[in-house]
Amino acid sequence: MLLIADSGSTKTEWMLLEKGKLVKTIYTDGFNPYYYGENEIARMLNHDLLPHIQGNTISEILYYGSGCSTETNCNIVTNAFQKVFTDIKSTIYHDLLGAAHALLGKEKGIACILGTGSNSCAYDGDAIIENVPSLGFMLADEGSGTYIGKLFLTAYLYDEVPKSVANDFFETYKLTTSEILDILYRKERPGKFLSTLSSFVGKHKDKPFCRQLIATAFDDFIRVQLSKYTDYEKLPIGFTGSVAFHFSDILSERLARHNLTIHKVCATPTKGLVAFHTR
Structure with a gap:
């Protein structure tokens, strides 16, 4: 079985898949390695996640998490996973790559996260090729x-x-x-x-x-994030996150002022991640 996680600073959504089919979804608190150490993350995994997946034979964990943009932070999460899931292979990715996988698949474009925090990147269909720094709240x-x-x-x-x-x-x-x-x-x-x-x-x-x-918040995002990317006016732009989803009408209005449109918007990237890893 495959366990895929999308973790923001507030919430983590865990998806348990068997033979490409989603069999269970679990919600726990989010944990950003900028704010949590490996021991604290391990305690959260033991307490909040483990009771819900016991009895399932998991072969691999794919974790997309906020704050996992540096080797140091990825190591914090990796070490926490190894303390809880000693015999299971786990791979840690930045949540921004998860957004790109979910919103764009194998197409090039710009992926944006507007949730508790914000971030964006230009994606070539395989990897992140440009990223305006995310400087935190x-x-x-x-x-x-x-x-x-x-x-x-x-x-x-x-x-x-x-x-x-x-x-x-x-x-x-x-x-x-x-x-x-x-x-x-x-x-x-x-x-x-x-x-x-x-x-x-x-x-x-x-x-x-x-x-x-x-x-104003969206105008500022367009000014300091979107407008910095090469050929941003010509690329499909996707958004994920609760703010983008619930305020999509206002977001669309502000983008239109810059002759931009939303390629895709979703509250969470989970369905897109499942599709990406099971195609």
Whole structure:
């Protein structure tokens, strides 16, 4: 049996395949090796994944994960897998290559991730050939859930959000300014908190302020990511991730302003990955 995983910073989707057929899907928390060490990842695998796959004879694991863009980070995940699955071959890939496999298959084009974080690459049908650096939520992550949350929270704290939306935000979260700053600067993983705010913004996307805020996030992504790729106007552009999927109408509008269109959009790359590895 083959186990394929697509892991973001928030969630991991595990797909168990037998003879090319999907037999089981398991969801666990995500783990980015920039934030988790191998022992912590191994504990998560033991606790969250192992009970759901015991009794199945797995011959290989293909893992596509956020943060797995460097040899050091890939080794962290590899070592964690070896502690839990001692006799199973595991291969670690960057989630960006997973996005390319799922969105483009063997065709050349540009693959984009707009979820908790953001990333993109130019793909030649086999490998990633160009990649604008992904600088994380502190410096960048344009177009992502975290970026949208950051834009909204900044506007909220500067008292620039319309009263009806601001009042709903306070009623929903009941956070003071000092409590918000405490979450951002004293608590662990503030990016996760920021990313959850994109759902709140999405609830109000019929309001011009929130719709424009989402549009600004996508404009920034187009400016600092897409426009940097060679012949980007001529290549098919695919998007995966919850933000791209749930705000695809606004994304399409912003792309059209640059004479660009969406080749394909999906909430997760899992179906595309299964198709890629079973064709």
